[in-house]
Structure formats: structure tokens, C-alpha cells
Amino acid sequence: MLLPMKMPLLPPASHQPQPYTGPSAAEVLAQRQQFLSPGLFLYYQKPLMLVEGKMQYLWDETGKRYLDGIAGIVTVSVGHCHPHVVAAAQRQNELLQHSTTIYLNPNIGAFAEKLASKMPGDLKVCYFVNSGSEATDLALLMARLYTGNYDLIALRNAYHGGNASGMAVTAHSSWKFNVPHSFGVHHALAPYPYRGPFGYDDAQAGHKYADDVKSVIDYATSGKVAGFIAESIQGVGGFVEFPEGYLHAAYGHVRAAGGVCIADEVQTGFGRLGTHFWGFETHGVIPDIVTMAKGIGNGAPLAAVVTTAKIAATLTGKVHFNTFGGNPVVSAMGKAVLEVIETEGLQAHSLELGNHLKAGFEKLKGKHPLIGDVRGQGLLLGIELVKDRVAKTPAKAECAAVLEAAREMGLLLGKGGLWGQTIRFAPPMVITQADADFVLEVLDAAFAQVSGC
Numbered sequence: 001m002l003l004p005m006k007m008p009l010l011p012p013a014s015h016q017p018q019p020y021t022g023p024s025a026a027e028v029l030a031q032r033q034q035f036l037s038p039g040l041f042l043y044y045q046k047p048l049m050l051v052e053g054k055m056q057y058l059w060d061e062t063g064k065r066y067l068d069g070i071a072g073i074v075t076v077s078v079g080h081c082h083p084h085v086v087a088a089a090q091r092q093n094e095l096l097q098h099s100t101t102i103y104l105n106p107n108i109g110a111f112a113e114k115l116a117s118k119m120p121g122d123l124k125v126c127y128f129v130n131s132g133s134e135a136t137d138l139a140l141l142m143a144r145l146y147t148g149n150y151d152l153i154a155l156r157n158a159y160h161g162g163n164a165s166g167m168a169v170t171a172h173s174s175w176k177f178n179v180p181h182s183f184g185v186h187h188a189l190a191p192y193p194y195r196g197p198f199g200y201d202d203a204q205a206g207h208k209y210a211d212d213v214k215s216v217i218d219y220a221t222s223g224k225v226a227g228f229i230a231e232s233i234q235g236v237g238g239f240v241e242f243p244e245g246y247l248h249a250a251y252g253h254v255r256a257a258g259g260v261c262i263a264d265e266v267q268t269g270f271g272r273l274g275t276h277f278w279g280f281e282t283h284g285v286i287p288d289i290v291t292m293a294k295g296i297g298n299g300a301p302l303a304a305v306v307t308t309a310k311i312a313a314t315l316t317g318k319v320h321f322n323t324f325g326g327n328p329v330v331s332a333m334g335k336a337v338l339e340v341i342e343t344e345g346l347q348a349h350s351l352e353l354g355n356h357l358k359a360g361f362e363k364l365k366g367k368h369p370l371i372g373d374v375r376g377q378g379l380l381l382g383i384e385l386v387k388d389r390v391a392k393t394p395a396k397a398e399c400a401a402v403l404e405a406a407r408e409m410g411l412l413l414g415k416g417g418l419w420g421q422t423i424r425f426a427p428p429m430v431i432t433q434a435d436a437d438f439v440l441e442v443l444d445a446a447f448a449q450v451s452g453c
């Protein structure tokens with residue numbers, strides 16, 4: 001007989017949420033079903049309504065508190081409603097909310113200068129937009145204008161956005177009818193050692209996967225390409241880490257064919273990986289164009305494309321304009337986010353807690369056969385679930401069940417991968433050691449509950 005499990009205890013929080021007096025979750029759901037797009041999807045069998053957040057914690061309308069283990073899909077970098085970011089937004093909201101880039105305002109330049117100081121090499125010119133999808137679109141446009149070539153190479157299992165060009169470079173079966181958008185886009189093998197043809201035991205895997213990029217260039221293009229876009233760790237694809245040497249070799253093939261290399265840092269940037277500020281740095285490469293969003297604004301609608309002066313010059317003289325991009329409020333918030341990452345040492349903190357958690361996840365793998373693979377860096381960690389470790393059958397239902405069980409215990413997690421088989425853990429970078437230990441206890445209990453042992 002199974003003994004009743006001890007419920008893991010969420011570490012105490014000093015913040016007291018305000019009493020919630022708004023509409024019920026059922027009313028909000030009904031309103032959403034009537035007035036919002038049916039294309040929007042919800043997590044959990046009983047949808048969760050969140051009404052307040054403070055740093056790493058969230059509260060639902062009943063006052064129940066949760067540890068946020070996915071940060072609004074890797075968006076809340078420095079903590080929900082971080083006081084320094086809120087103060088920057090409030091100060092600017094009262095001064096001037098909107099002035100387009102046709103006028104001068106000090107905030108956009110100050111933010112751009114600070115962001116450029118974080119970039120290596122000649123990556124010093126910033127262009128601000130409102131979402132990661134827009135950043136993808138702009139980066140692809142720049143690649144085509146700069147090179148004069150048309151063909152683009154992206155990776156299977158990637159995600160780069162929900163607009164036409166973002167979908168074009170995203171390879172996901174749910175969008176397979178969007179073929180017209182994908183004209184000129186070719187998808188190379190995902191460098192996915194756990195599932196792909198070249199595994200963790202193959203020391204040449206990085207070069208072998210990169211050879212597929214070369215093969216795509218040779219077989220599917222005229223031999224000239226505009227660009228190659230890749231995340232530094234695939235996010236929506238289930239936090240897939242590329243084998244050593246992959247990006248370096250792939251960049252070599254792309255540049256030899258006249259293309260530029262675009263790093264999508266929407267999930268991997270801003271110190272989250274711990275050892276480096278940007279994900280591409282962990283691969284020892286310097287891209288030609290970098291896209292960033294999500295964590296850049298800690299929840300503000302802010303995104304950016306950073307490139308070299310030479311590539312940026314391709315837009316000179318063209319009417320290319322973004323009404324809200326880099327407006328005074330979001331620029332103040334973006335600069336405040338960078339200040340918090342520095343002053344609170346959040347990159348080093350991500351490394352320390354990430355290492356602790358990854359070691360804990362590995363231990364759980366030793367105990368729970370459902371876990372097929374543990375991967376990721378810093379506070380961007382994935383646990384891929386399989387029904388059996390030899391066939392690697394994706395454990396989709398089990399993954400959803402682990403998320404449900406964790407939610408009951410007060411932990412919110414994300415999921416990813418083609419079948420929704422991978423747990424994604426990417427909390428605000430301010431979680432504590434006690435929070436990390438709580439995560440390990442919850443996962444242990446949730447895996448036991450789901451596998452019935």
C-alpha cells in the first residue's frame with residue numbers, strides 16, 4: 001500500500017496579496033470564450049487564473065500562492081513587478097508615455113547604449129520593436145537586404161514567432177498548412193542529440209549536424225543564402241541543447257554561401273544561462289544579427305534586433321518605421337532590467353541555482369524511469385519524459401499529468417517539445433535555494449504520483 005505523501009511546503013513569502021474582488025474564473029473564461037480568438041489555448045484541465053505577482057511568486061483569485069517555474073514562458077527575468085522596474089515605468093508613465101522615433105527622447109538612446117555594452121564584437125546598433133515575432137521579421141528582412149540573397153535556413157524543432165515570417169522559419173507540424181509563408185525557407189536537421197541521428201555518445205555530432213546545413217545549401221538553394229536563424233537552446237522545442245561545435249561549423253557553412261547568421265536570444269539571453277550573458281557565447285560564436293524579446297522587458301512589450309553598423313545601414317533611406325518600438329516607457333523598463341541583472345548579480349545566481357537544480361533533476365532521473373533526458377543550462381532546464389527509455393516513446397499524457405500534480409502542490413511549470421513531452425523550468429532569475437529545494441520535492445512527489453509508485 002502506498003503511504004500518504006508529505007505535501008512539499010512552499011517557502012514563506014513576505015508579500016501579502018490584495019484581496020481579490022473581480023469577476024470569478026468561470027466568468028473570465030466565459031468572456032474569453034465569447035470574445036477572444038478560439039486559437040488561444042490554456043494550460044491545465046481547470047484553467048488557472050492569476051491576479052497578482054511579486055518576484056518569483058504568483059497568486060490566484062482565491063489567494064493560493066504558486067512558485068512560478070516558467071515565468072510567463074521565460075519572460076519575467078528579474079521577478080514579477082520588480083520594484084526597480086515598476087518605479088522606472090511609473091516615473092516615465094507620468095512624464096510622457098509616447099513619442100515616436102521621429103522625435104528625440106533620452107530614454108531610447110540610453111537603453112540602446114546600455115544594451116550595446118552587453119554585446120560582443122561589432123554588434124552595436126539596436127532597433128527596437130514590440131515582440132519577438134517582429135524581431136524575427138526584421139532580422140530576416142535585414143539578412144535578405146544585406147546579402148541580396150533570398151533563401152533562408154532554419155532548424156526543425158525551432159520556434160521564432162507567430163507572424164507570417166516567424167511561422168515561416170518555425171518548423172512545427174501544427175502549422176503545416178502555412179506553406180506559402182515558408183517560400184524560400186529550408187529547414188535543416190534539429191541538432192537534438194537525445195532524439196536525432198547523432199547522439200550524446202558521438203563526439204563528432206556537432207559537425208555531423210552542421211553538415212546537414214551544408215547539404216541543405218547545396219541541394220535546396222542556388223548555393224547562395226541570405227541567412228541562417230537558430231536559437232542558442234531551442235525553447236518551445238523543449239530546451240534542446242546543441243552538441244559542441246555545432247553552431248561554429250554551421251555558421252562557417254552559411255557564411256561560405258554568402259549568408260549572415262542570426263541568433264535568436266528570445267529565451268536564452270539576459271544572463272539566464274549563467275555562464276554567459278548570451279546563449280551564442282556558450283557556443284563560442286559571434287552572430288551578425290541578434291534578436292531578443294521576452295526577458296528584455298520583464299513583461300513589457302519590448303523586443304530588439306541588434307546588429308552591426310554595416311548590416312543596419314541596409315535600412316537607411318527606406319521608410320521603415322515602428323510606432324511603439326522603444327517608446328519612452330518600455331525603454332526605461334528595459335534599462336532598469338539590465339540594471340537589476342547587474343546589481344543583483346542574477347547571472348551568477350542563475351548559474352549557482354541552475355547547477356543545484358540540474359544535479360537534483362539528474363538524481364530524480366535515477367529514481368523515476370519516466371525521465372528520459374535532463375538538459376539545459378542555468379535557469380533554463382528541461383526534463384524530457386518517455387514511456388520507455390529504449391524506444392523513447394514521448395510521454396505526452398504523463399507530462400501533462402506531472403504539470404497538473406505540480407500545480408496542485410503550488411508549482412507552475414511549462415512544457416514543450418513536438419509532443420508536449422518535455423517539462424520546461426525557467427523561473428524568474430530571483431528564486432532562492434529554498435525555492436529550488438521545493439521544486440525538487442514537488443517534482444519527486446509528482447513523478448511518483450503519475451507513475452503510481
Ligand SMILES: Cc1ncc(COP(=O)(O)O)c(C=O)c1O
Nearest residue numbers: 131132133159160161235266293
Ligand atoms: C525563441 C523565440 N523566438 C521568438 C518568439 C516570438 O516572440 P513573441 O511571442 O514575443 O512574438 C518566441 C516566443 O515564444 C520564442 O520563444
